[in-house]
Amino acid sequence: MTAKIIPFDYEGQPVRFNADGWLHATEIAERFDKRPNDWLSLPSTIEYLEALNRRTVTGLSGNAWSMTKRGGKNQGTWLHPRLAVAFARWLSVDFSVWCDEQIDALLRGESKPWASARREAAIGHKAVCDAIALNCEAQGKTAKPHHFINEARLINQVITGSFAGRDRNQLNAAELELVTLAELRDTALIGTGMVYAERKVNLLRYVRELQSKHQRRIAA
Template structure:
């Protein structure tokens, strides 16, 4: 199972489907950042009488279990909701608590921004499909599903270097899931801009190869380097 993550001190801190953070990942991050000892593991934190009471109170006030501990299996460890994760960070070291809090806030901001960008990309897709429909109708040609998928593949091959189908396989994405939910901000921005340009070119009556060459030129000029730089940042 693939988990969404936030990155702290070069460590990917996993988040489960209920929004709980992996406390073992947080501990590893604190150790990497020189803010924790090996002995300050989640198990010791959760044994504390004060924390036990805190978790009990939290359990009565929340719908999901605030702490989940998995023994054995592929993903063992302790998982805690944000309040527990921040309390654990404070237990480790006050400076680490501040770092964790700021990281969580920024992650939420980026997630909200990504959602806005994804919605923009979705909205920009319809004008492109409408342009395809109108252009073929004006030429007296029939319209088939592959005419729309060909345009989507054109954009994805340029922006992602693969079709949506291959992107799903490569990233283990379910058939019912949108690939946009797995794209980086720069990838979404690139796709949105190429869709806008392609819509204009279709309306101008340009053929497929002419549009492809021009879109590739736009990609090379405006998007290739930002995408490379983004990948370097994500890998750091």
């Protein structure tokens, strides 16, 4: 295991992949009171490995889809990205969806740790809240909870089209980055005194530009 180890965060717990998308299966399985070897020994897993071998030019043996590192902080069983999601589904359906997103980001070169993206989004949210409070204060008013809630929903609306809350712990690093950029833009717009309706139009245009650039980068 020579590739760089990249830590992610799933529901407050670290999950490790390497830069090639291999999952540290032993580490995460322990949190579900399971073992990788139990999954690897299942008839359905063996059948899946046989199918993979038939369809893979390199003709890897079953053991080549997993590897065990002994000694050191990265010891344990690691699974190839072609197996990681199937293994994650055995552990938890929700975890498998999250795992698929992280592997996709890694293989696309978007390897920013989730925990870092989550912290940045939290900072962006705090900046928006501070801007709202200062704006209300300048008008001789006191900011109310609904001011902060509606602004957070505005950010979600210009990104998803839905004026509703989102559980940020369920967003991947790329989604969190988009939220952060929108929040920072919103903070600047509030500082200029721009009214809500105008901010919505401006933010919507800004987010569409960011999403368009992202799609062009993927297609390149």
